[in-house]
Amino acid sequence: MSFDALSARHSRLYSALLLAGLVALPAQAQQATDSDQARTLQQVVVTGVRASGRTALESPVPIDVLTPDDLRAAGAVNGELGQALATLLPSFNFPRQSNSGGSDHVRAAQLRGLSPDQVLVLVNGKRFHTSALVNTDTKIGRGTTPVDFNAIPISAIKRIEVLRDGAGAQYGSDAIAGVVNIILDDAAEGGEVVTSYGANHTSFTPTDRTITDGQSSYGAAKFGTRLGETGFLRAGVEVTRHAATNRAGLDTVPGWLADPTPANLALRGQRNYTAGDPKSESYNGWLNSEVPLSANATLYWFGTYTRRHTIGSNYFRYPDSSANIASVYPAGYRPESLGHNRDVQTAAGVKGTAAEWSYDASLDWGGNAFDYDLRHSLNASLGADSPTAFHIGSYRFNQGSANLDGSREFAVGERALTLAVGGEFRRESFVTHPGDPSSYAVGPVLGAPAGAQAGGGLQPQDAANLSRHVKALYAEVSSDLTDHVFVDAATRYEHYSDFGGNWSGKLSGRWEFTPGFALRGAASNNLRAPALSQIGYESTSTGYGADGKLVTGRILSVNNPIARGLGAVPLTPEKARNLSLGLTARLGGGFDASLDIYQISIGNRVTLSQTIRSAGLENHILQQFGVPGVQSVAFFTNAVDTRTRGAELVGNYRTPLAGGQLLLTAAYSHNKTDIRKVRATPAQLTAIGADNVLFGDEERNTLTDAAPRQRGSFTARWDASRWSLLGRTIRQGATTRVFDFGGGYVPRQTYAARWQLDAEAEFHATPRLGLALGGYNLTNQYPTRSNDDINYAENFPYDVISPIGSNGAYWYGRVRYTF
Template sequence: MTTRRTSALLLTISPLALLAAAPAAAQQNQEAVQEANVGQAAAQGDTPDQSTIVVTGTRRNDRTVADSPVPVDVISAESLGNTGFTEVNRALTQEVPSFNFPQPSITDGTDVIRPATLRGLGPDQTLVLINGKRRHSASLLNINGSVGRGTSAVDINMIPTIALSRVEVLRDGAAAQYGSDAIAGVINFQLRSARSGGKASVTYGKYYTDVDGVQNYNGVQANADGSPVLTPDGVLTLNYTGEERKRRDGRTVTLAAVVAIPLGAEGQVNVAGEWQDRNPTNRTGADPRRQYNLIGTALDPRERTINRFSHRYGDAGTEDYKVWVNGDHPIGSAEYYFFGNANRRDGQSAGFFRQPLNANNITSIYPDGFLPLINTKTIDLAVTVGLRGDLSGWRWDASLQHGRNKTDFLITNTLNRSLGPTSPTEFDSGGLQYDQTLANVDVTRDLALGFASKTSLSLGAEYRRERFDIRPGEVGSYGNGTFGGSPGAQVFPGFQPLIAGQRVDQPHSRNNKSLYAEIDSDLSDAINIQGALRYENYSDFGSDLNWKLAGRLEPVNGIALRASASSGFRAPSLQQQFFAAASTQNVSGVLLDTVTLPVSNPAAKALGAKELTAEQSQSYSAGLVFSAIPRLNVTLDIYQVQIDDRIVVTENLGAFGTTAQNAAVRAVLAAAGFPTVTAARFFINGIDTRTRGLDFVTTYRVADFVGGRLNLTGGFNYNKTKITRNAANQGSVSTIPGLVLFGRQESLRLVQGQPRTKINTSLDFERQWFGATLRATRYGKVLAAGADRFNDINLEAKTITDLELRFKPLGDRMSLALGGNNIFDVYPTKLPVGRGVDPDTGAARNYSANNYFLPYSSFSPFGFNGRYLYGRVSIDF
């Protein structure tokens, strides 16, 4: 059967993905019917054709993926499941070239709640939908030095793959259609909606790796008089063995199941559950720094016996419990529907190891130093109920939903130095909570226009209320005692009720009202146009009107052109407006006691803060779709996204300015009640950016290859962001002359902290009882920016190869999979150590000693864990 234009937009999708992608998730209860059709197609060995229906990017109920005027990727749950990683974010980055999921470490709560990005933009600039309805964001603000710094995004990993029927990724600005946040695009997760059957699976995996460039050691060198033998950069000389360190860690067990239960004669409810237990990984190197004070000029004997693999650098340990429900049932001439989730995630990550001689250690409590641990408990709850039907030719849909995300922090194996020898070693540091309540009404009608073959008009209204709360920690978690040193729990001081004299533990809320109109018209079989207008009014920053135009022209059968233009916006989140906390940050290897201030705080205003306004965007795209050759499909899309008044976090002011500027910042902080804090930061509408890129996708199918079906896919993304205006580097906005609010390091992280190029390729083969998936993903160069050029690290392009083999030893109902992710054990570029040459002065300089025990950059786009091997058993019933 012909595939013409269908798969041109399907990126790196296996045959199972294509077979499962056909279910239409159209809003008028067509999903269950389509899902049954897909099962029949799979049994017959067919693949979906150009009639595959999408519901993202349009409100028509018959728009196919091939005829969409904007690029939409359709990825089935089966395709997402053909990997050892059971996190949705990790699976998506293998499928979509413009989707990136870095895996940072030692970034506090971000170790456990990791954000993802689309088209190189911010994590909060992609709108996430569940069954076409807006999903609430996480309460956590990613405030540390990682990709997505300063954002609060949806925690996609809360969604179990087994609960899904498919995922639709709209790679185009869509704020006029869906509202704030849809600047980079939209990801719509469609939940499974079958009337019978189910599936259960058990996945077990573990890392088996030789850590590239990280060696074991068997002692410390000393001179005859016992004094240390130092390296040229001033650290202890260790006796390295020459053998790379082997690690067998990160054991992950995932139990997942979904069951469909009929409701009456036509309704259904699907209940999905997943339990995942992941042990932490650790890729630290040996710490060659001196741990104890010298005894005269001689080494303390404990230097020879202390464990120098004292840090924890890698994936956090997590335990997830996930329950998701999706159902619907006719009621008279209409239909009611409901879906929701209850999730809990317990996570544990580590901070920097506090050496025994560290000024903030108390040796009577920790004579050999301590590794403070951040324990997080995240509760995520959501429910949506709605009613839809037809009335006098209008298809209508009314719904009400509420979502809540709450994260609490318990800090263990720590102390509050200022409390002295009686300090507790465990503190409740408080927590964060975000709530969203939303009500909307959508109506759609087909119009009979003489000049068009089919036209649909959609109208809608939405009301959204948001709330953000900070729960203070216990007094000891942030209190300043009488013994000196840094106050508060080491690594994560508790949230305080007062920050610089301003009460911050009050609930903050706002509401938003919006109206939209959308028209989608086929002027002929070859021409489609689409337009949308949306008016938004926020109670805290005012109103905005956005528009979108898109069109598609197919002058020759099998060759089509498409283009779009739109405006967009993103309102500053409540987290960005009101988050306030003190913490210890690692900035270019230096530990800083830092305070994050709300923009309304007098101390922040003295340093240059202003009230935040919404980000404004202009997006343009143009593309070519080629499907004139049977079984070959090619798409090419170019795009540009211009964002004005982009919201960013300032530099850590007071840390890396001139001596006079640092002193002036610290004087402001001392006057505000932070005499021991060395740096401060806050949010600003600081920059304008322009992102330009290209998406190329090709798919080729062989219907009969050695008796089976073979699918070859390839995808390429080029993405470049440039800062076109930086208003934050003008000292006139601050009372401190020449103070740079958003300077070199943060600028480079934003524009070069993600790969400029990414290539996804895959080979999928299915024949009777055997199947195989081979994937290769090439991540382009990344710059891990430092405070100056000497500390900049260029991470080389790397290719990660994944392989999975599937067997059905007992028939179609049972499947056994064996595989590996990163089977060639590839690691990112290792950070330099020792002495180097300053490119600006030509003088010799020391690289940070941290590079010995933190050997890889957290900006690696594929992490730094090495080879992962796994097995999976699945049963369909």
């Protein structure tokens, strides 16, 4: 069955579920209430160790537990799960990147400062798929196909467990930085309807204007009903609309950026560029269900569906330039990228008990389809006959798996030992389809760049069709050796059809050396196999380089003869060694805290090479391979070994106050990544004058200090029968941006740390109806202004890498009704 057919079927299913839920709303139902325990680190967790009944503080590795109340007050007002996680977790980074190609449509997240593809995401404990779109024009996450956190509906979430430790021996490839396990809502009764509206309202210094934009509306509804005596069906829908923001400056149009002709100079002092959030519209649906088959067996089924449309901006093309045809765009033009994103994840299985074993047998399928278009663009080589809208390519990623897991307890003396075993078979496929012929055509206009501006379509020669399968077996043993010592050991063997076999192992433990205080630690080795997109993705495009000049370039797979001729070699898996040591404390029922330090050493990290340009490159490719017009190339490579060291602190304090409950939470994260080894530039490249390019200054900056090394937050929350009040301060650490414009011109700037203030007040008009007002970044903080070397002729006064973003203050209101 095709992805589109399956998407259509899921769309009809979720529409029917919503209609059924609205018809079946009970006139009277119990109000859903959140337990105060759910907001603490004392909740039983299911991630990180398979022994039952352990809480977050009793785990041998650090785990954060987030509730729906946490998410609502932390960025979920506009439906962005990733932004909510970045607000709540200092170790989680979710930058807003503008004019960044695919990142305008699929935002990449980082955990512990590592790459977006080095964190594993689970839904109800089942592996969630990555996106299909390859991010090649971005800063954070360049060359990755990350998980799209915003494809998971926030209203579907019961809680989130974030394991901050390597877990490859337990869950498989990708879990180098940690695991995010999203547990879906399973309430068998009642429901909720939520709607919110907000906008940015900010004083914007670079243009001396007050701006109101980014208007966002969010609506969600969910309901639950019982199936039999112990079964349930929980389902819901979400709709989100977000208007674009623009924080571009006034264009100075210097000579290096555009020819100093009257038509170009007439644009000085105008906002010709756009810098900010894309316009987006998203429709989400989800369900979670269980049906008892017998006293010892339960059938379950859950799934999520997302359809999202986004509009991103690209660099402005001036009236008098080789990229323009004046009869088509007399005043120049700014291309817009259109993203059409469809995402499905579904899993079904049977779980129960048999002969003292607990078992779970499941089938899981997930897929992402991304269609990429351009409008307000031009293929200048076609002259006045060029279209102005193009389809530039389609991307598909599918992942299916079959899992069988079992566990049981054995009595060993006076202690219980838990044994868990299981196996997995997984198949992955990655496919790209070319764009319109006009999007990559070389037309008759001499000297004009070929291909659609701001992208250039995938050509037939770029099309990829790759697949692989993965087989895995694992075993895990855990036990309390004494009343105060717990240990867990896990091992996993995985065999990739394209990389062969690998063993991963993990040993962790916890020692409560005095009541309320414990030491915990873990050691593990972990693996991440290169993504199929990193093995086989290719593209050809014409766009602006960092120096503002138009360049026709290609991203080549490592199997391409041109790449091989330039020194590319087959990719190998990344291998990591993780070490962690922590201290936890619990004093009475009111205070708990944890401090964890860690080291992650990663060998053979997969990165996209620096864009390779040299005076002899174009002629070399023409002479050796007969391919004309290639001015730059890049390819994936195991270029570097790194070591990341860090520390994370989390503390909570609860106390009754003024007829309610006060919760104070402090969290802090610090990490630093060092480059330990860099592969030498191949001799084939140095022979044509391209030196130090596999891992140059820009890519070194991406891995080491483009993301903040330090982030911290302090939150105060007070809940009572009538009011809920929240105040939060966040310190976003410093970031550094480096450009390499060639010829030794390597500008660098550090953007200072910033404090952000958030607040919310919710009035409970009735036990079921809540009205809230709040805002983020209420003091209207912006990053450091970019200097003249980096601000692109004052068009981009703020860089995209600062976690505080460049949108200024955001205000919102919310209405929530539970039944």
